[in-house]
Amino acid sequence: MSVLVQPRLINDPAGDPGLYLDFHFGRRAILFDLGDTAPLSARELLRVSHVFVSHAHMDHIAGLDRLLRLRLHRPRPLLLLGPAGFVDQMQNRLGSFTWNLLNEASVDFRLTVQSFDGETITEAAEFRAREQYRRRDLPPPDLPPGTVLREPEFDIRAAALDHGTPSLAFAFRQSRRFNVLRNRLDDLGLPVGPWIDTAKQAMRDGLPDDQVIVVPGAGQVTLAVLRDGAFQSARGQHFAYVADAADTGENRALIADLARGADHLFIESAFLDRDRDLATATRHLTARAAGEIARATGVRRVTLFHHSARYDDYSGFETEMRAAFDHA
Numbered sequence: 001m002s003v004l005v006q007p008r009l010i011n012d013p014a015g016d017p018g019l020y021l022d023f024h025f026g027r028r029a030i031l032f033d034l035g036d037t038a039p040l041s042a043r044e045l046l047r048v049s050h051v052f053v054s055h056a057h058m059d060h061i062a063g064l065d066r067l068l069r070l071r072l073h074r075p076r077p078l079l080l081l082g083p084a085g086f087v088d089q090m091q092n093r094l095g096s097f098t099w100n101l102l103n104e105a106s107v108d109f110r111l112t113v114q115s116f117d118g119e120t121i122t123e124a125a126e127f128r129a130r131e132q133y134r135r136r137d138l139p140p141p142d143l144p145p146g147t148v149l150r151e152p153e154f155d156i157r158a159a160a161l162d163h164g165t166p167s168l169a170f171a172f173r174q175s176r177r178f179n180v181l182r183n184r185l186d187d188l189g190l191p192v193g194p195w196i197d198t199a200k201q202a203m204r205d206g207l208p209d210d211q212v213i214v215v216p217g218a219g220q221v222t223l224a225v226l227r228d229g230a231f232q233s234a235r236g237q238h239f240a241y242v243a244d245a246a247d248t249g250e251n252r253a254l255i256a257d258l259a260r261g262a263d264h265l266f267i268e269s270a271f272l273d274r275d276r277d278l279a280t281a282t283r284h285l286t287a288r289a290a291g292e293i294a295r296a297t298g299v300r301r302v303t304l305f306h307h308s309a310r311y312d313d314y315s316g317f318e319t320e321m322r323a324a325f326d327h328a
Helices: 042-046 064-071 086-095 182-188 195-204 223-229 249-259 273-282 287-297 315-325
Strands: 005-009 019-023 029-032 048-052 078-083 110-116 121-128 135-138 147-151 154-162 166-174 177-180 212-215 219-222 231-234 238-242 264-268 302-305
Touching (some): 042 064, 086 110, 154 249, 177 195, 182 223, 195 212, 195 231, 219 223, 223 231, 273 287, 302 315
Parallel strands (some): 078 110
Antiparallel strands (some): 110 121, 121 135, 166 238, 212 219
16 A cells, blocks of 8 residues: 655754655655754755644744745745744744845745644735735635645644643644555556546545446446455555643643544654653653653654753663553
């Protein structure tokens, strides 16, 4: 079964936070957080369509200038989303540059920025190159509560955690996957073509077996025939990203709601449990807390990141997390 998205941390566990979601079958990527992007090539950054920022502490958004610099004279649009007040913050950031060389003949790069309050997207604005990045307010998208992006093959949900300031956590959930068995298509006399996407969407939507799909050059075929003979179905991918959160009961409940049963949880752990007083004071998680959260949430795999620079050896983080995660 093919994998739609391959997630990977941008930096090592002690570096700036950032998760790169590489869409395996498309010229596209999504970012959760935007710290130091030096390990990402220009080509990889040019594939990014959306950036979901947990909060605007510098280590979570320091890579913004490099990303914008690469995109300014290219037409592909970019969307940024962050917590409450994020649209104003990005307006101020764009306003710190001089744009006098831009005019109506410029490549019209469009940047959309949205603010999410933990339930809904409350603000949206567009900044266009041909308008020298002046703010143009837009109506927020109409999405279900807790959802920040919805597309036919997946959605992304978010929650606002307490970090002394709202810090967003995110979860990617793929719709049920349907892979085509090429040899079965040949047996049925069906050609490869755009109709396959139509059939996949009909299956995701739960349409009945007698639903007819038109196959150009081959007539009509029912979903029952395709389900039984040409498509392989599997559970969609699910992974979650949690950066910078205090160890509170409310935060644990919100994380559990996003990550329950996930294939992979990427979760911050700034401190070891022996320094939990520091973790409490700075509203971060310990490795032990991260392991406990992962165990309670029933995730399959855990990756820690965002370790404090106070430590010379980071091997204890995995050991401490694993002891909590594997505890019977």
